[in-house]
Amino acid sequence: MKPPHILLIVGGGIAAYKACELIRLIRKAGMTVRCVLTEGGAQFITPMTLAALSENEVFTTLWDLKNETEMGHIQLSREADLIVVCPATADLLAKMAAGISDSLATTVLLATDTPVLAVPAMNVRMWQHAATQRNVARLRDDGVTVIDPDDGAMACGEFGPGRLPEPVAIMERIEAALARPSGLREGQGLPLYGKRVLITAGPTHEPIDPVRYIANRSSGKQGFAIAAAAAALGADVHLIAGPVHLPTPPGVTRIDVETAREMAAAVDAALPADIAILVAAVADWRTADAADQKIKKTGGALPVLQLAENPDILAGLAHDARRPALLVGFAAETENVVEHAQAKLARKGCDWIVANDVSGDVMGGADNAVHIVTAQGVESWSNLPKDQVARKLMEKIADVVR
Numbered sequence: 001m002k003p004p005h006i007l008l009i010v011g012g013g014i015a016a017y018k019a020c021e022l023i024r025l026i027r028k029a030g031m032t033v034r035c036v037l038t039e040g041g042a043q044f045i046t047p048m049t050l051a052a053l054s055e056n057e058v059f060t061t062l063w064d065l066k067n068e069t070e071m072g073h074i075q076l077s078r079e080a081d082l083i084v085v086c087p088a089t090a091d092l093l094a095k096m097a098a099g100i101s102d103s104l105a106t107t108v109l110l111a112t113d114t115p116v117l118a119v120p121a122m123n124v125r126m127w128q129h130a131a132t133q134r135n136v137a138r139l140r141d142d143g144v145t146v147i148d149p150d151d152g153a154m155a156c157g158e159f160g161p162g163r164l165p166e167p168v169a170i171m172e173r174i175e176a177a178l179a180r181p182s183g184l185r186e187g188q189g190l191p192l193y194g195k196r197v198l199i200t201a202g203p204t205h206e207p208i209d210p211v212r213y214i215a216n217r218s219s220g221k222q223g224f225a226i227a228a229a230a231a232a233l234g235a236d237v238h239l240i241a242g243p244v245h246l247p248t249p250p251g252v253t254r255i256d257v258e259t260a261r262e263m264a265a266a267v268d269a270a271l272p273a274d275i276a277i278l279v280a281a282v283a284d285w286r287t288a289d290a291a292d293q294k295i296k297k298t299g300g301a302l303p304v305l306q307l308a309e310n311p312d313i314l315a316g317l318a319h320d321a322r323r324p325a326l327l328v329g330f331a332a333e334t335e336n337v338v339e340h341a342q343a344k345l346a347r348k349g350c351d352w353i354v355a356n357d358v359s360g361d362v363m364g365g366a367d368n369a370v371h372i373v374t375a376q377g378v379e380s381w382s383n384l385p386k387d388q389v390a391r392k393l394m395e396k397i398a399d400v401v402r
């Protein structure tokens with residue numbers, strides 16, 4: 001059988017150099033690759049580099065294709081089993097979403113029905129801009145697989161989501177895309193395909209002044225593991241994360257928030273959803289009036305914090321007209337775990353409560369022992385790693401919403 005052939009479109013960004021490593025990995029996996037280098041991409045790496053690594057001619061403009069009968073732009077995509085856009089700049093994503101064809105790269109992308117995998121890399125603000133997020137959502141709707149960028153330090157000196165994932169991780173997504181039966185989108189055929197899942201995770205931070213805050217202890221690990229497990233079952237996952245230092249699981253749309261009120265607003269904006277799993281350890285109170293300047297130690301009277309109650313996101317969602325068909329809450333308890341969870345189920349108006357005993361070292365730890373409390377009864381699971389708890393929970397959910 002012919003080895004898979006990749007058409008790699010290299011956009012104009014500093015991450016273009018990582019495309020060189022990706023070519024090496026593609027070839028190491030026994031595949032062939034041909035490159036299209038955009039004008040912007042050619043400002044960062046040369047056609048010669050790509051030609052040497054791919055051992056194939058490199059195309060940069062529509063006018064390179066002197067002989068349309070020999071290698072036309074249609075032929076370029078037709079010979080490929082997968083088109084990979086890496087790095088996919090904000091500009092390329094915008095043009096792809098709008099169907100603009102003003103260059104060889106964009107013309108190839110418009111004139112094809114070959115599956116496309118886009119690997120964005122850009123400045124954090126460009127990635128988070130509403131226009132880029134809108135373009136990404138539209139591309140995903142159109143059937144393009146858009147990988148979420150990594151979080152971390154960026155070449156521009158800023159920090160946040162926007163980094164190109166490591167070439168090894170991109171390679172895994174290429175292999176997954178090639179393994180999908182043709183015509184199927186990412187996740188299609190999986191039990192939660194087409195289901196929109198909303199997940200909250202991590203703590204919230206409620207500012208006292210610019211340097212101090214009130215928070216619950218929460219690493220976000222269990223919520224992030226649930227997001228990863230839901231995405232692996234094909235769901236369209238929207239993860240609303242409080243301040244945690246965890247990488248975004250593959251295929252998950254992440255919205256970072258700081259406070260309970262921001263989390264409530266992000267949940268509201270992400271509705272409607274088929275399933276909501278609220279794992280976040282939301283702070284019950286915030287300061288009624290956070291100080292604009294750092295509160296100084298005066299040596300005299302201690303500062304008095306006036307508290308205000310935060311919105312209960314779970315209870316609010318239970319009574320919302322857009323209530324998801326399955327609403328799952330979490331309960332961290334230190335005693336009488338199941339009894340408290342049953343009371344909480346009734347009080348909050350959700351369908352299930354996943355209760356865990358946090359009297360041990362669950363917080364920030366790798367394992368969790370949970371009880372699934374529903375109107376039908378209680379199911380207790382033994383102590384398991386958090387990613388296994390996540391997988392079991394999502395499989396149980398997939399069984400009931402199918």
Ligand code: C5P
Nearest residue numbers: 278279280282311312313314329330331
């Ligand atoms: O009331 P308690 O914090 O124990 O309830 C825990 C459950 O309620 C979790 O699912 C948590 O995410 C959710 N919650 C919420 N908004 C709050 C407090 C808790 O969504 N303000």
